[in-house]
Amino acid sequence: MMFKDKIVVISGSNSGIGKTLSKEYIDKGAIVHGFDITNAKNSDKYYAHKVDVRNFENIKKSIVDVLEKSNRIDIVVNCAGGSSARVLNENVSFEKLSIEAINWGIDVNLRGPVYMARACINQMIKQKSGVIINIGSISGETGSSTAVDYSSAKSGLVGLTKSLALLGANYGIRCCMVTPGPVLTRPEMSKMPTPLNRAAEVQEIADLILYLTSDKAGFITGSNYLIDGGRSCGGIKHAK
Ligand SMILES: NC(=O)c1ccc[n+]([C@@H]2O[C@H](COP(=O)([O-])OP(=O)(O)OC[C@H]3O[C@@H](n4cnc5c(N)ncnc54)[C@H](O)[C@@H]3O)[C@@H](O)[C@H]2O)c1
Numbered sequence: 001m002m003f004k005d006k007i008v009v010i011s012g013s014n015s016g017i018g019k020t021l022s023k024e025y026i027d028k029g030a031i032v033h034g035f036d037i038t039n040a041k042n043s044d045k046y047y048a049h050k051v052d053v054r055n056f057e058n059i060k061k062s063i064v065d066v067l068e069k070s071n072r073i074d075i076v077v078n079c080a081g082g083s084s085a086r087v088l089n090e091n092v093s094f095e096k097l098s099i100e101a102i103n104w105g106i107d108v109n110l111r112g113p114v115y116m117a118r119a120c121i122n123q124m125i126k127q128k129s130g131v132i133i134n135i136g137s138i139s140g141e142t143g144s145s146t147a148v149d150y151s152s153a154k155s156g157l158v159g160l161t162k163s164l165a166l167l168g169a170n171y172g173i174r175c176c177m178v179t180p181g182p183v184l185t186r187p188e189m190s191k192m193p194t195p196l197n198r199a200a201e202v203q204e205i206a207d208l209i210l211y212l213t214s215d216k217a218g219f220i221t222g223s224n225y226l227i228d229g230g231r232s233c234g235g236i237k238h239a240k
Contacts (some may be wrong), residue, residue: 181194
């Protein structure tokens, strides 16, 4: 019951890391508000909100709804994201990538977390408490010739994380970033090489986020935690 009665907002809550995390928080006593572009059902301690994180008005309306139902926001985890080439099924190199795909990559992965922060920060300032987690990617650390928009957006989250940490410091608000290498949200992620010769289990990423959003991590803010099996050390032959 580490998160008993905490109010948690998770974007991208209907799949992968966000879905596992929603279950973990609920198991540990929290109430979760899931923001996702796809539909989901409410359940005990889970409120599903249909939200496109590219749209600020959409987010703002759902945050009003969260506050009407739960009265506060303790934790926000920005999980909505992904590579535009994969999600929009545009398997072409950057020179040929459509502007729509580039916009999707920047908007979901960077604009979304900025909008989420803007929509939640006033409530956290009022409460004088809160934790925000941004999810990066190893592509944002190393660069990626095959996912230029994705890599750019994920690097941008470093600035967002540090800026929110500085802004929040006077109000008891922390902001951290978790940067995974390959995660087994999809079987094909096991093909992405790491020095540890495997991809992460989704649970391993969830565990780090749970720790960073717990009271045990009260002195941690502005930091970017790599959880990548050593991929950022280099020495890996990147696929073309
Ligand atoms: N899986 C990996 O190997 C991996 C590696 C590094 C970083 N990440 C990052 O971790 C995060 C979660 O990844 P995942 O693999 O669990 O993703 P996923 O594709 O399994 O889930 C993403 C969720 O985001 C939702 N979503 C997409 N667009 C949205 C929008 N505009 N508004 C609201 N919701 C939207 C989707 O409907 C989906 O439920 C992403 O930010 C991703 O970039 C994942």
